[in-house]
Amino acid sequence: MKASKSQKRLVFFAGKGGVGKTTCSSAYALSRQSGRVLVVSTDPAHSLGDALGARLSSKPQRVARRVDAVELDAPRAFARWLSEHRRPLADVIEHGTWLDREDVDALLDLSIPGVDELVGIIEISRLVARGGRRESEGRRRGGLGGGGREARGGHAYDLIVVDTAPTGHTLRLLAAPETVAAVAEVLDALQEPHRIIRDRLARVGRADASDRLIALLAAQARDTAALLRDPASTAFHWVTVPEDLASAEAADGIRALDAGGMRVSAIVVNRVLPDSGPCPLCDPRRADQQRVIADLRRGLGRGRDLSIVPASVDEPRGVRALASLAQHHAAAAVAQAFRPANGRASSLEGLRYGHLRTRQASDQFGNIAQSASLLFFGGKGGVGKTTVAAATALWLAQRDPQRRVLLLSTDPAHSLGDVFQAQVGDIAHTVPHGPGNLVVRELDAARALAVRRTAFEAALDEIASAFGAGAVAASGGASELMTLAPPGIDELFGVLSVVEARADFDVIVVDTAPTGHALRLLEMPDAARDWMQVLLRVLLKYKTLVRPGQLAAELVELSKSIRALQALLRDPAQTHFIVVTRAAEVPRRETVRLLAQLRRLRLATPALVVNALTIAPGRCRWCRATAAAERRELDALRRVCARRCAMIDTPLVAPPPRGVRQLNEWAARWLQPKAPTSTPSSSRRRVRA
Amino acid sequence: MFILDTLLIGSLRFVLDKVVAAAEAEMNDDSALRDQLLEAQMRLELGEISEDEFAAIERDVLAAIREIKRPRQGALTMSPDDRITGVDIESFEEPEAPRVLRRQRRRR
Numbered sequence: 001m002k003a004s005k006s007q008k009r010l011v012f013f014a015g016k017g018g019v020g021k022t023t024c025s026s027a028y029a030l031s032r033q034s035g036r037v038l039v040v041s042t043d044p045a046h047s048l049g050d051a052l053g054a055r056l057s058s059k060p061q062r063v064a065r066r067v068d069a070v071e072l073d074a075p076r077a078f079a080r081w082l083s084e085h086r087r088p089l090a091d092v093i094e095h096g097t098w099l100d101r102e103d104v105d106a107l108l109d110l111s112i113p114g115v116d117e118l119v120g121i122i123e124i125s126r127l128v129a130r131g132g133r134r135e136s137e138g139r140r141r142g143g144l145g146g147g148g149r150e151a152r153g154g155h156a157y158d159l160i161v162v163d164t165a166p167t168g169h170t171l172r173l174l175a176a177p178e179t180v181a182a183v184a185e186v187l188d189a190l191q192e193p194h195r196i197i198r199d200r201l202a203r204v205g206r207a208d209a210s211d212r213l214i215a216l217l218a219a220q221a222r223d224t225a226a227l228l229r230d231p232a233s234t235a236f237h238w239v240t241v242p243e244d245l246a247s248a249e250a251a252d253g254i255r256a257l258d259a260g261g262m263r264v265s266a267i268v269v270n271r272v273l274p275d276s277g278p279c280p281l282c283d284p285r286r287a288d289q290q291r292v293i294a295d296l297r298r299g300l301g302r303g304r305d306l307s308i309v310p311a312s313v314d315e316p317r318g319v320r321a322l323a324s325l326a327q328h329h330a331a332a333a334v335a336q337a338f339r340p341a342n343g344r345a346s347s348l349e350g351l352r353y354g355h356l357r358t359r360q361a362s363d364q365f366g367n368i369a370q371s372a373s374l375l376f377f378g379g380k381g382g383v384g385k386t387t388v389a390a391a392t393a394l395w396l397a398q399r400d401p402q403r404r405v406l407l408l409s410t411d412p413a414h415s416l417g418d419v420f421q422a423q424v425g426d427i428a429h430t431v432p433h434g435p436g437n438l439v440v441r442e443l444d445a446a447r448a449l450a451v452r453r454t455a456f457e458a459a460l461d462e463i464a465s466a467f468g469a470g471a472v473a474a475s476g477g478a479s480e481l482m483t484l485a486p487p488g489i490d491e492l493f494g495v496l497s498v499v500e501a502r503a504d505f506d507v508i509v510v511d512t513a514p515t516g517h518a519l520r521l522l523e524m525p526d527a528a529r530d531w532m533q534v535l536l537r538v539l540l541k542y543k544t545l546v547r548p549g550q551l552a553a554e555l556v557e558l559s560k561s562i563r564a565l566q567a568l569l570r571d572p573a574q575t576h577f578i579v580v581t582r583a584a585e586v587p588r589r590e591t592v593r594l595l596a597q598l599r600r601l602r603l604a605t606p607a608l609v610v611n612a613l614t615i616a617p618g619r620c621r622w623c624r625a626t627a628a629a630e631r632r633e634l635d636a637l638r639r640v641c642a643r644r645c646a647m648i649d650t651p652l653v654a655p656p657p658r659g660v661r662q663l664n665e666w667a668a669r670w671l672q673p674k675a676p677t678s679t680p681s682s683s684r685r686r687v688r689a
Numbered sequence: 690m691f692i693l694d695t696l697l698i699g700s701l702r703f704v705l706d707k708v709v710a711a712a713e714a715e716m717n718d719d720s721a722l723r724d725q726l727l728e729a730q731m732r733l734e735l736g737e738i739s740e741d742e743f744a745a746i747e748r749d750v751l752a753a754i755r756e757i758k759r760p761r762q763g764a765l766t767m768s769p770d771d772r773i774t775g776v777d778i779e780s781f782e783e784p785e786a787p788r789v790l791r792r793q794r795r796r797r
Binding site for chain 1: 724727728730731732734735
């Protein structure tokens with residue numbers, strides 16, 4: 001992962017959540033020997049600042065000699081872009097519809113699902129283009145972000161390193177240029193009648209600001225799409241850890257990028273356990289890791305660099321640690337990785353104490369899980385959300401065979417199928433050897449969109465005619481948007497699926513995408529209601545021109561369901577958000593931010609699951625050092641929870657539990673191991689921490 | 690005279706036609722009422738009217754719809770023949786008018 005001498009201008013680090021994309025991308029940037037480098041984080045839940053040990057913002061900030069870093073703030077960047085282009089954009093909509101300025105303003109003020117991806121990709125291409133044009137011309141023309149004086153000054157970068165969001169949303173990010181192109185096409189169709197009038201009647205054959213904006217968007221989309229597919233200037237590095245779930249996701253992701261014409265040139269296998277002598281816990285893990293690495297090499301290694309980065313007890317944090325990580329390779333770093341931090345050794349007392357806590361907390365957790373009808377599991381990528389959610393859903397279904405339980409994954413990069421070792425798809429099914437009252441579903445938003453395409457197209461037609469833009473619905477752009485699965489679609493369908501499933505299930509367990517997009521999912525009901533309000537208002541306003549028909553009736557129904565969902569989400573008796581984390585510094589920092597944001601959204605967060613603890617460590621140095629580091633983090637997490645939520649620990653098992661039987665065995669170690677008792681439902685009402 | 694008659698009768702028929710159609714629409718077509726209800730629902734979702742105001746509108750509209758349905762249901766209990774023989778209008782000297790009405794009835 002050491003940066004080689006190449007003329008690449010853009011390097012993406014992609015991979016499953018929590019595999020160390022941020023660590024690897026910053027280490028890569030810091031190891032560059034020449035030229036100016038910018039590290040950009042596009043994950044709405046940023047951890048770049050945590051990794052670099054610096055407070056970052058949406059303005060590029062110097063973190064080392066020649067290296068700047070920035071965390072994109074997509075909604076703000078979009079607001080800035082909009083304020084710059086508002087007039088020509090509003091003109092286009094006004095020209096192409098019978099909406100007046102008031103309506104148009106209401107439309108433009110709506111928040112756009114998928115804005116993170118749309119803004120992210122345009123901003124990246126702008127930064128690259130600026131680097132190409134060199135400093136003097138590098139003014140921010142039409143760019144989405146930057147904005148600060150520093151950015152205005154126009155530092156040009158020779159290399160942009162992109163630390164992306166976890167897999168699912170990175171795939172959406174890389175497909176975003178197509179969405180921008182389709183939007184430009186729709187705007188072009190809206191502008192066309194105006195253009196004809198202007199050119200034929202007024203005989204002013206000159207492009208106006210709106211024409212220029214449309215051309216700019218189309219050009220940016222085209223250039224970015226080409227840039228991403230140009231192996232001479234863009235490289236993709238896939239980061240993974242030697243575990244089955246992550247390597248399955250690597251295979252899917254690399255295949256998807258290949259299909260999109262983007263080639264992954266390097267694979268980084270991070271957190272490979274160093275050799276530390278015989279140990280009952282580490283030996284099977286190490287063997288399992290070697291098997292996964294061999295499989296990776298066989299399956300994906302051909303024509304790609306495969307580098308191994310050893311695990312370290314404390315995640316490398318800060319510029320110096322990251323820079324040295326890049327220098328070290330495989331064996332060289334092993335000795336380093338072992339040193340127990342602060343020289344403290346683990347003591348067994350602490351571990352036993354942790355175990356006692358688990359017993360107490362498990363009752364509490366069981367009650368929390370049982371009392372809810374909507375249960376979200378979320379947290380940083382790679383902490384084990386899916387495994388914990390699956391074990392809990394199984395436990396809930398087995399405990400009360402009368403309750404119908406749905407386990408729904410809304411992460412576009414699903415792992416439910418891998419956890420259950422079964423084919424899981426968009427249609428809810430029971431799992432092999434699982435209880436009959438549990439069905440699982442991996443939401444496939446693109447498929448859901450395709451299935452309902454006719455209905456959606458009819459709705460779009462109706463909206464277009466209600467806006468007085470019937471011709472636009474027939475244009476290529478609109479139907480293009482329908483085939484693209486635009487960014488934000490996963491969150492929209494996530495919400496719709498929960499709304500639909502409410503009627504058929506007593507409990508819905510949602511396995512969410514990593515932090516950033518889980519929050520987007522939870523914000524979606526509010527955003528969707530805003531959209532519906534604007535649409536309804538327009539339909540009413542022009543009801544004499546177009547009679548509100550099927551669309552209006554459906555919007556009213558949907559608006560009602562979403563209102564019910566909003567109320568449900570904010571009902572602490574019915575909806576619980578369980579935060580899953582690990583006892584390590586970076587996940588802990590993200591957990592603190594997530595908890596704060598969930599409280600801002602007024603969601604109940606009664607429990608925190610600290611997953612995969614080295615509870616019964618082996619005898620080796622590695623286990624003892626890890627357990628000691630975890631114990632320090634547990635203390636910090638306990639302070640985070642304070643008295644506000646129950647904290648429950650789950651033990652690390654190697655290899656991780658897969659399939660119903662293993663999940664049950666694992667859950668029995670931390671989730672009320674006793675057989676189900678015939679508690680009347682009233683007595684297992686919520687017990688809050 | 691014949692031409693004048695035809696013209697006169699023709700336009701008379703046209704007017705009658707329209708009157709009957711409009712009256713029928715008012716009496717039997719509840720789509721306008723349904724639109725009214727949908728509009729009230731939209732306003733409720735937008736927060737422009739309160740639940741109580743909506744309930745009042747809903748009550749009125751549903752009552753009006755019931756009113757429309759009632760005569761139809763009444764007619765169904767009668768024999769269709771009764772209705773046709775009940776066309777007392779045939780006693781009119783003018784042969785054209787009944788035809789108009791008969792046509793309307795068939796359309797029903």
